Amino acid sequence: MIVEIGHYALVLTFALTLIQSVVPVYGAIKEDERLMAIASPVSMAMFLLVLLSFIALTYAYLASDFSVQNVWENSHSAKPLIYKITGVWGNHEGSLLLWVLILVFFGALVGFFGANLPAPLRAATLGVQGWVTAGFVLFMLATSNPFNRIPNAPMEGNDLNPLLQDIGLAIHPPLLYIGYVGFSITFSFAVAALILGRIDAAWARWVRPWTLLAWCFLTLGISMGSYWAYYELGWGGWWFWDPVENASFMPWLAGTAMLHSAIVMEKRDALKVWTVLLAIFTFSLSLLGTFLVRSGVLTSVHAFAVDPARGVFILVLLCLFIGGSLSLYAWRAPLLKQGGLFAPMSREGALVFNNLFLTAATVAVLVGTLYPLALDAVTGEKISVGPPFFNLTFGPLMIPLLMAVPYGPILAWKRGDLLAATQRLYAAFGLAILFTLVTFWMWGMDRVLAPLGVGLAVWVMAGSIAEIVTRVKVAEIGFGRGFARLKGLPGSAWGTATAHFGIGVTVLGIVTSTAFQDEKVLTMAPGDTVDVSGYALTFDGLAPSRGANYVEDVGHFTVRKGGVVIAELEPSKRLYTARQFPTTEAGIHTLVLSQIYVSLGEPRDNGSIDVRAYYKPLITLIWIGTLFMALGAVFSMADRRLRVGAPKPAARRDRTDGAAPAPAE
Template sequence: MLVELGHYALVLAFALTLVVSVVPLWGALKGDGRLMAVATPVSVTVFFLVLVSFAVLTVAYVASDFSVVNVYENSHSAKPLLFKITGVWGNHEGSMLLWVLILVFFGALVGVFGGNLPDDLRATTLAVQGWISAGFLLFLLATSNPFNRYENPPIEGNDLNPILQDIGLAIHPPLLYVGYVGFSITFSFAVAALILGRTDAAWARWVRPWTLLAWSFLTLGIAMGSYWAYYELGWGGWWFWDPVENASFMPWLAGTALLHSAIVMEKREALKVWTVLLAIFTFSLSLLGAFLVRSGVLTSVHAFATDPSRGVFILGLLCLFIGGSLSLFAWRAPMLKQGGLFAPISREGGLVLNNLFLTAATAAVLVGTLYPLVLDAITGEMISVGEPFFNLTFGPLMVPLLMAVPFGPILAWKRGDLLAASQRLYAAFGLALLMTLFTFWLWGMERVLAPLGVGLAVWVMAGAISEIVTRVKFFEIGPKRGFARLYGLPGSAWGTATAHFGIGVTVLGIVTSSAFQEEQVRTMRPGDTVNVSGYELTFDGAVPRRGPNFVEEVGHFTVREGGAFVAEMKPSKRVYTARQMPTTEAAIHTTGFSQVYVSLGERRNDGAVDVRAYYKPLITLIWIGCVIMALGAAFSMADRRLRVGAPKPATKRKQTASVPAE
C-alpha cells in the first residue's frame, strides 16, 4: 500500500503542475492578483508530494522490498544500509525522481523566498518552472515509473552496480543535480522576463543569487565526481573528457559566463540580450546532459539508461523547451533596449572578453562531444574524440582567459586605465615570473610548458590577492584604516577574489600533477620493492578478505622514505558476489598536497601481481581549488545587496521595463 501511495503522490504532483503552469501565468497576463497568488502554495504542495514519493521509494530500498521492480534490479538484502539508501538514485528511475525532486524544490524556494520579486514575475517564473516539472513528471510516469511491481516478488535482488557502491554516490549525484537542475530557475526567470518584458538591472539582481547557488553546487558536484573516478576506477586519472563528464562541464562553463554577464547587466543595464540568451543556453546544456545520460546514444560508466524510447521522450522535451524558449527569444529580443555604453578597456569590456572565451570553450567541448555521435548517426562511422582534441582546442582558449582574469576586477566601470591596472599588478606579475623561473630551475627544460602553467596559476592567485589589497588601499591609508575597510568589503568583492583564487589553485594542481607525476607499472612478488619519486613501496603479499556482499584480494604495501616507515597501503581487487563484477579499490596516501597512489591489476598464478604506482605532486589542489571557488560563490550570495531588491539607477532617468508588456 505504501508503494502505491508513492505512485499516487507522483500522479497528483503532475496534476498540480498543470495547474501552476496555467493559472498564475494567466493571472500575470491579466493582472489578477488572486490567480497569481496560486503559484506559491501549489508549488510548495508539489514539492511535498514529490518528497513523499521519494521517501516512499527510499523506505522500499531500506526494507529490501523486492516486489518493487526498481528495488529488485538495484539492491540486495546484504548490501550495507548506506548503499541501500544511495542506491535509490543509483539507477535511471530513482535518479530521475531525485532530478524531479530538486526541480520542484527550486520552484518551492522561489515561491517561499521570492518575496522581493514583483508578483507578476514570480508567478510567471513559477509557471514556467511548472512547465518543466510537468514534462519531467510525465516522463517519469510514462516511461520510468520507479514504483512498478512484480506480481510474484523474487526472494533476492540483483544488487547495485559495484562501481556505485561507494560513499561517492551519496555525495556526487545530489550535488551535481542541484547544480544541473538549479539552472532551471535561471531559465524560468529568463522566459518569464521575455513574456513580461521585464529585462532590466533589477531582473539581473534577482537572477544572480540563484545562478550563484546552482553554479556553486555544480562546481562541487563536478569536483566530487572527478575525485570519485580518480580513487574508484583505479586508473590514476581524474578527468577523461568522457561525453557525460563533458555534459556536466558545459553548463558549468556557460553558467560561469552567465554570472559575469549578469554583473554587467546589473551594473550598467548592458548585455541584456546576451544575458537572457545565456540563461536559456545554460539550462539547455543541462537538458542535453540529461539526454546523453538517459537516451542510450552512448556507452559510459556514467550512463543510466540504454532504452531508445526514453531517449525519444527526452529529445521531445529537449526540442519543446529549448525550441520554445529560443522562439520566444527570437520574437522578443529585437524589442530589448540596449543599456549604457562602455569603452573596450573597462570592467565591462573585461567581462565581455571573459564571456567570449568561455562561450568559445563551451562550443569546443560541445563539438568534441557531439561530433562522434552525429557522424555515427549519419555515416555509421565510429570515431573517438579524446584528450588530444580537447588539449588543442580547449587549452589555448583558457590561457588568454586566465591571463586576463586579474585585470577585470581592477579596471574601472565604463572606462578603465589599462596602464594603471597593470601597475597595481606589478607584485603579482613579479611573483608569477619568480615561480616560473624557480620551476624551470627545479625541473629543467624537459617540460617547457609546465613552468609557464605554474606561473599562470600563481598569476591568477596573486592577482586575486592584489584585487583585495587594491580595494582596501592598505598602502595609502595605513593598516588601521585598511583593516577597517577590509572588514567592510561587500560579500561580492570577497566572493570574486576567493573564486578567482580558487581557479588559480585548481590550475596549479592540474599543471603540477599532470606534468610532474611519476608512474611505475610493475609485476611484483612478495618482497619486491619499487621506487616512486623517492618513496620505496615494498609488496608484502596479498590476503583474501570477505565483505558484506563481496570478496576481495587485499594487497599490503609498506611505504618508506629514506628507509623510514611512512605508511601502510592496502589496495584491493573486489568481486561482488551477486553480479560477479570486479572492481579496483586504489590505496592513496596523502603527504601535504601530494599523493602516492597504488592500484592492483591482474594476479598471476605464481602469486605475482600487476601493480600500478604513482606519485602525484600537488594533485589535491585540484579539488581544494574547487571548494574555494564554491566558497567564493557563498561569499557573494551573502552580500546583502542581493537580498534588498533592485539597485538604484545611477541617473535620475525614469527606470522602465525594457520591453513593453503588451
C-alpha cells in the first residue's frame, strides 16, 4: 500500500506541475496578483508530495520488498543498512526521483524565501521551474517508474552494483544533483526575466545566491566523485577525462563563468545579455549530462541506463528546454538595454577575460566529449578521445587564466591601473619565483614544466592573500585598525579570496602528484620488499576474508621508513556473490599531505600477486583545495548584501548634492 501511495503522489505531482506551469506565468504577464499568488503554495505542495514518494521508495528498500522491480534489481536482504538506504538513488529510477525531489525542493525554497522578489518575477520563475519539473516527472512516469510491481515476487534481490556500495558513492550523487538541479533556478530566473523583459542589476543580485549554492554543491560533488574513483577503482588516478566526469565538469566551468559575469552585472549593470545566456547554457549543460548518463550512448562506470526509449525521451526534453529557451533569448535579448561601459583594463575587464577563457575551456571539453559520439552516429567509426587531447587543449587555456586571477579583485572598477595592481602583487610574485627556483633545485631540469606549475599555484595562493592585505591596508593604518577592518570585510571579499586560494591549492596538488609521483608495477611474492620513494614496502601475504555480501582476498603490506614500521596496508580483491562482480579496494596511508597507495592485480599460481604501488606527494591538496572553494562560496552566500535587496547603481549612489539616490531599475 505504501508503494502505491508513493506512485499516486507522483501522479498528483504531475497534475500540480501543469497548474504551476500555466497559471502563475499567465498571471505574471497579465499582472494578476491572484493568479501569481498560486505559485508559492503549489510549489510547496509539490515538494511535500515528491518527498512522500521518496519516503515510500526508501521504505520499500529498507523492508527488502522485492515485489517492487526497482528494489529487486538493486538490493539484497544481506546488504548493509547504509547501502540499502543509498541504493534508493544508486540506480536510474531512484536517482531520477532524487533529482525531481531536489528540483521541487529548490522551487519550494524560492516560494518560501522569495518574499523580497517582485511578485511577477517570482511567479514566472516558479512557472518555468514547473515546466522543467513537469518534463522530468512525465519522463519518470512514462519510462522510469520506480514503483513498478513484479507479479510473482522473488525471494531475493540482485544486489546493488558493487562499485556503488561505498560511502563515497553514497554521498557523491546527492551533492552532484543539488549542484546540477540548483542551476535550474538560475535557468528559471533567466527565462522568467526574458518573458517579463526585466533584466537589471537587481536580477543579478537575486540570482547570485542560488548560483553560489548550486556551484558550491557541484564543486563538492565533483570532488567526492574524484576521490571515490581514486580509491575505489584501483587505477591510482584522480581524474580520467571520462565522458561522464566531463558531463559534470562542463556545467561547473560555465557556472563559474556565470558567477563572475553576474558580479559585473550587479556592480556595473553590464554584461546583461551575456549573463542571461550563461544561465541558460549552464543548466543546458546539466541537462546534457543527464542525457549522456541515462541515454545509453556512453559506456562508463558512472552511466545508469541503456534503454533507447529513455534516451529518446530525454533528447526530446533536451531539445524543448534548450531550443525553447534559446529561441526566447534570440527574440528578447536584442530588446534589452545595454549596461554601463568600462575600460578593458579594469575589474570588469578582468572578469570578461575570465569569462572568455572559461567559456573556451568549456567548449574544448564539450567538443572532446561529443565528437566521438557524433562521428560514431554519422560514419560508424569509433574513436576514443582521452587525456592527451584534453591536456593539450584544456591545460593551455588555464595557464593565462590562472596568471590573471590575482589581478581581478585588485583592479579598480570601470578603469584600473595595471602598474599599481602589479605593485600590490610584488610579494606574491616574489614567492612564486622563490618556490619555482626551489623546485628546480630539488628536482633538477628533467621536469621543466613542473616547477613552473608549482610557481603558478603559489602565485594564485599568494595573490589571494594579497587581495585581503590590500583591502585591509595594514601598512597604512597599523595592525590594530587593520585587524578591525579585517573583521569588517564583507563576506564576498572573504569568499573570493578563499575560493581563489583553493584553486591554487588544487593546482599545487595536481602538479606535484602528477610530476613527482613514484610508481612501481611488479609481481611480489610473500616476503618481497620494494622501495617506493624511500619507503620500504613489504608484502606479507594474502588472507581470505568475508563481508556481509562479499568474499575477498586481503593483501597485507608493511610500510617501513629507516627500518621503523610506520603503517600497515590491506588492499583487497573482492567478489560480490549475488552478482559475481569483482572489485579492487586500494590500501592507502596518508603521510600528512602525501599518500602511499597500493592496489592488487591478478594472483599468480606460485602465491605471488601483481602489485601497483605509488608514492603520491601532496595529492590530498587536490581535494583540500576543493573544500576551500566550497568554503569560499559559503562565505559569499553569508554576505549580508545578498539578503537586503537590490543594489543601487554606483553612478547614482555617488551623488554630492545631498539628494537621495534614485532607486534601482
